[in-house]
Amino acid sequence: MKTLVYVYADIYAANNFAELLIKNSYTDSTTYVAEVDSTLGVFFINIVRKEFSRFYGTEADCLTTEEFTDLFL
Structure with a gap:
């Protein structure tokens, strides 16, 4: 299992x-x-x-908030 994801x-859901x-x-x-600026829409989560x-952005593959919630919360 990954440690960091x-x-x-989106801007409206980040906060x-x-x-x-x-x-x-x-x-x-x-x-x-x-x-924290609401435009910081990328989360780096340990x-x-x-x-x-x-963060403002990344070129890494990202999960959606729904995927993260289903997998880890």
Whole structure:
């Protein structure tokens, strides 16, 4: 099983997905912005350490929020 996964959330769902992760004991380790911008739609999630960071984009293969929820939450 993978330890690190990328998840893409559209702009409108990104903050809700972040809240869902936090409610499931994940820690937001996004450090470079004081207030997280809702356009940060890519989540880099460490499922073992239960941490995530948000980014503007990536070229990596991403799961959808629904796929991540079905697999890990």
